[in-house]
Amino acid sequence: MTGIGPVEPFHPDDPDGPHQDPPPDLLWSNSSRARARWDALPRSRQRLVQALLVAATVTGAFLLLRPDPAGQDTPNPYPWPAGVTNVYYKGRGPAPATFRFEVDVSRGSPVTVHQVGAGLPELGATTTPGLPLTVKAGSPRLITVRISVYKCNALPPALDLPHLDLLLSNRTARQQQSFLFGGAYPRDLWADLHAACFPNPSSPAPTSSHRDTRRDLTRR
Numbered sequence: 001m002t003g004i005g006p007v008e009p010f011h012p013d014d015p016d017g018p019h020q021d022p023p024p025d026l027l028w029s030n031s032s033r034a035r036a037r038w039d040a041l042p043r044s045r046q047r048l049v050q051a052l053l054v055a056a057t058v059t060g061a062f063l064l065l066r067p068d069p070a071g072q073d074t075p076n077p078y079p080w081p082a083g084v085t086n087v088y089y090k091g092r093g094p095a096p097a098t099f100r101f102e103v104d105v106s107r108g109s110p111v112t113v114h115q116v117g118a119g120l121p122e123l124g125a126t127t128t129p130g131l132p133l134t135v136k137a138g139s140p141r142l143i144t145v146r147i148s149v150y151k152c153n154a155l156p157p158a159l160d161l162p163h164l165d166l167l168l169s170n171r172t173a174r175q176q177q178s179f180l181f182g183g184a185y186p187r188d189l190w191a192d193l194h195a196a197c198f199p200n201p202s203s204p205a206p207t208s209s210h211r212d213t214r215r216d217l218t219r220r
Helices: 032-040 043-065 069-073 184-197
Strands: 085-092 098-105 111-117 123-128 133-135 141-149 163-169 174-180
Touching (some): 085 184, 098 111
Antiparallel strands (some): 123 141
16 A cells, blocks of 8 residues: 555544545446446447446356366267278288288277178178187287188179178177278189189170189089
């Protein structure tokens, strides 16, 4: 506290004693003095103050009610297995009619592969290593799938997008998911099917420019 001059005694009951004005920043009060100060402001100043108060109220409500952006960016800690599992074709396997695939889990809890199907009722599939196979996030696993054919005459005229059907599970759910493959896998698979089911070059077969007579499929 600072001041100049002597301190004068003051009694609350003294009508002539000094009176304390309300703080200059006070915009509203129940006292008649504050009301008089507000009425004394120009109308344009009153409208400006009211607009500022409304804007401050709206801004405060928006900040209180808006969702937490950090929560929106946080990935689901318990994703479904089909949403975090990817399968990549890695080429032919070491034995005839075998194909190598990489199973990768991007995040979340480990995913277990319970079954692998060849995608067509005319084809069968067995895997090495055997199933079930558990894959942890960030630690992909290689599996070798052996394809066998049950009935050559029932095969479709073409294999544009062959796929594998995987039964997957994690701590959230159990799902059946189909993985489609283009590029090398359709060519390699059809070469083995062609060699096994259509060994005679004059036999009708789906169009395929790739043939590998070194491979053969197991007939059942």
